[in-house]
Amino acid sequence: MNKIKLVALVFVGLIGFSSCxxxxxxxxxxxxxxxxxxxxxxxxxxxxxxxxxxxxxxxxxxxxxxQTTGPNLVFIEGGRFTMGTVEEDVLGTHDNIERTVSVQSFYMDETEIANIHWLEYLYAVQKDSTQEFYESALPDTTVWRNDLAFNDPYVEQYLRFPGFRMYPVVGVSWKQANDYCKWRTAAVNKQLAGGYNQVAEGKAPKGKKAQAKAAAAATQRTVAQSKPTIESGKVLPSYRLPTEAEWEYAAKALIGTIQEDENQSNQRIYPWDGPYMRDQFGKKTKGKMLANFKRGRGDYAGVAGKSNDGAIITTEVYSYAPNDFGLYQMAGNVNEWVYDLYRPLSFQDFNDLNPIRRNDYLDKSNLYDKKNNNSLIDNKSRVYKGGSWADVAYWLAPGTRRFIDEDSSTSTIGFRCAMISAGRLK
Structure with missing residues (x-):
């Protein structure tokens, strides 16, 4: 009997301990x-x-x-993946050899930045910045001009005509894209905070005491509405260009291939399953093209009445089905700038956690001799990925990569923004 009492007391004690x-x-x-x-x-x-x-x-x-999810952003759960080319390297560049890396969770725009977004940006900087900066923010619309093609209407119409509002902005350099990210960070944080440094307008009070009282109240309002601190949690981290590793990870969207216990059912050549450019699985969409790309020499869209991808040049940013992360057109439509400096041997000199090539550390630019025209590579060469409306299917694979000068712009390169996911356990 005493043993039973002792067991009961121990049991009660354990309950009491757990409740405390x-x-x-x-x-x-x-x-x-x-x-x-x-x-x-x-x-x-x-x-x-x-x-x-x-x-x-x-x-x-x-x-x-x-963390608040910023406008147009989608959460990308981080993890391990095999970065690099998973198909035959037909050009023999050998600049993206497969290697295993891990990427921390982050956010990415679900669409490419569209013309309407850039026009909003131009409106804001014209009001608040110098004329010089406004002019530097203008896309180069002459990227459409071609002496042997009648693309002249796009030079004047593509950026500003309402029919192109939701088409991806092009003619934007890597530097301009970075400037947009900085402006967007400030604009979004100001919006989330309800605006700051705003003083209410009204009739001017009469009398010195009334004016002094009103001035003190205005000062208090300004202080109360000052820019929130990072500690407040009301300020989002900075918008920025994604790293090459982030972009490639998000494009492959291998989360859609996961089975039990971290097993993946398959690798992916494109942001969808299978080696084909047409939908294999949809009942109503079977046989439809999955991206906007150049099908072959002289074939940008197929024949009238049965266009294979529905777009001769770019198309609206929400066209086609999203990948398994909810991201639209991570293949085709326009190539996209990423943050990384281009080096052909980045796959050798990489960190296997959140890799990035931000400078010529371990791979100096003077090794490439651009000065004597023996190379195109220098410290202004930036990577772009994803393929475009003018590219064949080979370039739509996330593992392929190309580069161009950070000050350059074309009718085939746009961008989307990314942001760190701060404080997530995943």
Whole structure:
């Protein structure tokens, strides 16, 4: 009988101990209830016991519930993948040999940046910046001009005519794309914060005391509406160009091939399953082209009445089905700038976690002798990927890569933005 009592007491003690366990606290969980612990987790430091948010004390944002997903962004869960070319290297460049890398979770635009987005940008910088900067932000519309082709209407119409609003912006250099990312970061954060540094307009008060009172109130409003700090959680991380590894990982979207216990059913040549450019599986879309590309010499879209991809040049950014991450046109339509500097041997000099080539470390530009026209490679050579409306299917494979000068622009290169995923466990 005593043994039974002893077992019962131990059991009750274990229940009591488990009920006294402290609330678990995560970065995005906000303030805990404090009902099961002697210290109210979240309202006071678990390291010192000092209360948060006291007058003159350490301030902690109470309402943070995780990073806000910015406009047009899609969450890309990170992981391990085989980066590099998975088909025959027909050009013999050998500049993207397969290797295993891991990429941290991040966000990416679900579409390419469209003409309407760039016009919004031009409107904003014309209001708030110098005329010189506004002119530097203008896309080069002459990229459409060709002495042997009648593309003249696109020179004047493609960027600004409403019929092209949702077509991808082209004629944008790598540098211009980076400037757009910086502006977009500021514009989005200002919008999320409800605007800041704004003083309410109204009739001017009469009398010195009234004017002084109004000025003090205006100062308080300005302080209250000042730019939020990073600690507030109301400011998103910076928009930027994706790294080459991020772009390739997002394009392949191998999350759609995962089976149990990390097994993948197949590798992917393109952002979809199979080696074909036509839909093999859809009941209503079977046989339809999966991307906007050049089918062969002189064939940009097929025949009238049965166009194979529905677009002779670019097409709207939401055309065709998205990949398994929800990203549209990661193959075809336009090539896309990525952040990386081009080096043919990047696959040798890589970090296997979040790899990037941002400078000529370990692979100096003077090894390529561009000065004497023995190479096109220098410290301004930037990678672009994805294939375009004017490219054959070979370039639509995410593992292929090309480069061009960061100041250059063409009618076949656009871009989309990316952003770090801050504080996710995955």
């Amino acid at each position: 366990k402290k609330d678990k606290l995560g970065s995005a969980l906000g303030f805990g209830s404090g009902k099961t612990s002697s210290v109210n987790i979240g309202s006071a430091s678990t390291a010192t016991g000092i209360a948060y948010n006291q007058k003159g004390g350490f301030q902690v944002e109470k309402k943070f519930s995780g």
